[in-house]
Amino acid sequence: MSSGVSSSTDKIIVDKSRSHRNKAVSKAVRATRERLQSSGKGVQVFERDMLGLHIKTMLQGALILPLFVALVAGAGLYLSGDARLLPWALLTLAAHSINLLLARRAARSEWGAEKSKTWHRRLLTGQLLLGFCWAVFAFGDCRACGGEGFYFYKGGVLLVAISISAMGNVLLRRALLMSFLPVIAVLCLNAVLSRTMLDIGLTGMCVTALALFHYISDRLYRSSVTLMSYQSEKDDLIAELEVAKSVSDEARRRAEEANLAKSRFLASMSHELRTPLNAILGFSEVMAHEVLGPMPNATYKDYAGDIHRSGQHLLNLINEILDLSRIEAGRYELSEEALSLLDVAEDCIGMVQLRARAKNITIHQQFEPKLPQVWADEKSIRQVLLNLLSNAVKFTSQGGEVVVKVGWTAGGGQYVAIKDNGPGIAEEEIPVVLSAFGQGAIAIKSAEQGTGLGLPIVQAILAKHDGQFILKSKLREGTEAIAILPATRVLQSLPAVEDTPAVEPRRRSFA
Numbered sequence: 001m002s003s004g005v006s007s008s009t010d011k012i013i014v015d016k017s018r019s020h021r022n023k024a025v026s027k028a029v030r031a032t033r034e035r036l037q038s039s040g041k042g043v044q045v046f047e048r049d050m051l052g053l054h055i056k057t058m059l060q061g062a063l064i065l066p067l068f069v070a071l072v073a074g075a076g077l078y079l080s081g082d083a084r085l086l087p088w089a090l091l092t093l094a095a096h097s098i099n100l101l102l103a104r105r106a107a108r109s110e111w112g113a114e115k116s117k118t119w120h121r122r123l124l125t126g127q128l129l130l131g132f133c134w135a136v137f138a139f140g141d142c143r144a145c146g147g148e149g150f151y152f153y154k155g156g157v158l159l160v161a162i163s164i165s166a167m168g169n170v171l172l173r174r175a176l177l178m179s180f181l182p183v184i185a186v187l188c189l190n191a192v193l194s195r196t197m198l199d200i201g202l203t204g205m206c207v208t209a210l211a212l213f214h215y216i217s218d219r220l221y222r223s224s225v226t227l228m229s230y231q232s233e234k235d236d237l238i239a240e241l242e243v244a245k246s247v248s249d250e251a252r253r254r255a256e257e258a259n260l261a262k263s264r265f266l267a268s269m270s271h272e273l274r275t276p277l278n279a280i281l282g283f284s285e286v287m288a289h290e291v292l293g294p295m296p297n298a299t300y301k302d303y304a305g306d307i308h309r310s311g312q313h314l315l316n317l318i319n320e321i322l323d324l325s326r327i328e329a330g331r332y333e334l335s336e337e338a339l340s341l342l343d344v345a346e347d348c349i350g351m352v353q354l355r356a357r358a359k360n361i362t363i364h365q366q367f368e369p370k371l372p373q374v375w376a377d378e379k380s381i382r383q384v385l386l387n388l389l390s391n392a393v394k395f396t397s398q399g400g401e402v403v404v405k406v407g408w409t410a411g412g413g414q415y416v417a418i419k420d421n422g423p424g425i426a427e428e429e430i431p432v433v434l435s436a437f438g439q440g441a442i443a444i445k446s447a448e449q450g451t452g453l454g455l456p457i458v459q460a461i462l463a464k465h466d467g468q469f470i471l472k473s474k475l476r477e478g479t480e481a482i483a484i485l486p487a488t489r490v491l492q493s494l495p496a497v498e499d500t501p502a503v504e505p506r507r508r509s510f511a
Contacts, residue, residue, distance in 0.1 A: 046225050046232075047173075048116040054123075054171035058103045061168055065096050068164060072137075072157050079153060084140065092133040099126040120172075127169065127178045134161060135182035139190070151198045158183065158206050166213035170220045180210050263325040274322075277315050284308035320453040323383075327460040334377040334464055338491055341374055341381070341414050342367050345406050348385040352393050360399045368407035374414055374489045380461045385416060387454040388481045392420040395479070412487035413467075419480040425473035434459065434471065458483065465489060 073089040076082065106119045138158060141150070162180055169175035187203040286292060287304035295301045326332040349363055356363055392402045405417040425433060434455050458481075459469045466486050473479035 046228050047120075048111075049228055050171045050221070050224060051116050051120055051123075052107075054169070055103045055107050057171065058168065059100070059107065062100055064164065064168070066093055068160070069093060069096075076153070079149065082140075088133070088136055088140070091136065092130070095126070095130045095133050099123070099130060102126050123172060124175060124178050127165075127172070127175045128182070131179040131182040134158070134180065135186045138183045138186045151202055155202050155205060158202075159209050162206070162209050162213055166217050170217050171224060173218075173221060176210070176214050176217055180206075184210060273318050274315065277311055277318070280311045281308060281315065284311060320457060323457050324453050324460070327457070327464075332460070332464065334380060336375055336377050338373045338375060339378045339381070340371070341416060341485070342371055342406055344378065344381055345385055345404060345416055348382060348389055349404060351386060352389045355390075356393050356402070359393065359396070361393055361396050362401050364401065364403045366403060366405045366407075371406065371408070371414060373491045374485055375491055376465055376485060376489055377461075380464070384458045384461050384483055385418075387458050388416075388418045388483065391454060391481070392418050392422070392479070396420045396422040409484055409487075412490065413485050414490060415482055415484045417480060417482045419478060421478040424475045424477050424479055425471075426475055427473075430471055430473065455481075 069089050069092050073085045076085040102119075102122055106123070111119060138154065162176070165179045166176050169179070184203070184207055187199070187206055191199040191203045284304050284307040287295070288301060288308055290301070295304075323332070345367070346365075349365065353363065389402070389404070396402060400421050403417075403419045405415075405419075407415060409415050455469075455471070462469045462483055462485075466488065468484040468486075470482040470484070471479070472482070
């Protein structure tokens with residue numbers, strides 16, 4: 001039972017239950033596209049993101065303003081001794097606390113594009129409340145201070161406050177204006193009522209500083225929005241690439257599984273077909289040779305010979321399919337040994353010689369003498385040469401010639417070149433005949449057709465030997481097939497190392 005279950009599960013190769021892999025990536029792509037294309041209001045979506053970043057920045061820098069207020073109140077008490085700065089400090093800290101509470105509440109809640117407008121107004125209201133606190137500070141005076149010292153103190157505090165607010169509220173539009181327009185209104189009122197140069201100068205200085213910092217903040221905000229749009233586009237492209245990669249990986253996985261299923265099917269079918277074919281070949285050979293006695297009808301004897309030849313041809317085709325299946329499945333193993341390429345080529349020529357004589361084809365040999373042995377699989381190399389020689393004899397017309405060359409390559413390797421003067425192959429058909437089950441126009445018209453696996457098997461075997469296969473052909477001029485083994489496969493004979501006699505140490509005699 002267990003073996004049956006394992007074999008049945010082994011045949012289930014294509015798994016279609018992995019579609020969940022692309023869900024996370026597709027979800028990210030949809031979210032990015034919605035953020036960019038929702039209602040055609042991509043800028044508002046970015047403003048929502050900017051508002052979220054402002055809230056984070058505000059919570060992270062929550063201690064800056066309290067420290068500055070404490071420093072201002074302490075310096076004011078030291079300079080003027082006026083205790084009215086303490087209530088102002090407490091009021092400002094209370095307004096700052098309200099802003100922090102709003103920010104924390106906004107950070108904890110989830111809000112979309114429409115809700116972001118509400119939170120934007122709430123945060124601006126909090127900044128306006130803080131602006132009234134600074135307006136109270138700008139309205140105060142110090143009669144006990146005398147002179148111009150208090151104006152310098154007030155002007156310095158307001159300028160620093162404007163700069164701190166500008167840096168902290170870059171990501172919140174109009175926050176700087178909401179914070180200090182009440183201050184500017186109070187300063188203008190003081191300047192109109194007092195008509196002193198100090199009040200007028202302080203007002204002009206604060207107005208100029210507010211306009212400058214507002215301009216800088218607006219430019220920084222626009223730059224941030226632009227950078228965020230670029231970041232979003234980059235995220236969109238990355239997500240698209242992830243989807244494409246995921247789809248490509250899934251397609252490649254399915255192709256590999258389908259290819260493996262095909263190889264296993266071919267291997268299984270080839271094995272199942274060879275068993276009855278062996279019986280057909282055996283019985284047909286017995287009948288053709290009349291082993292069990294003479295056949296009364298000569299026609300039956302001819303039929304038995306036809307059955308044997310057809311079965312042998314079919315067995316060769318099945319063996320080719322089985323070899324290709326083993327190669328594609330990565331189960332084609334080499335049994336390497338030292339062999340002579342010259343001897344293998346001579347043996348293969350002898351095997352096809354009878355068929356060549358039947359077509360009056362002359363096979364010429366051009367062998368370079370004294371070639372050293374190579375390290376290769378003899379059965380595979382013999383299969384390569386037999387495939388190439390069989391193709392040359394098959395497609396060469398009556399009375400043609402086949403030239404077989406064996407020699408050195410320029411890189412120190414060895415090669416076997418088989419050239420015929422047959423009809424040749426069109427240049428555009430060479431990639432076709434080198435592919436599995438591919439056949440050229442001449443092969444299709446030929447009376448003796450094959451599977452189109454000979455040359456792909458030759459390529460695969462040479463690749464297993466780290467070699468190379470080259471096919472050259474021209475129409476009406478012939479074809480040349482070259483099988484190359486690299487220099488690393490050549491076994492160079494080295495001279496024996498002569499043994500040198502060991503030198504005995506001199507013995508010292510002691511008197």
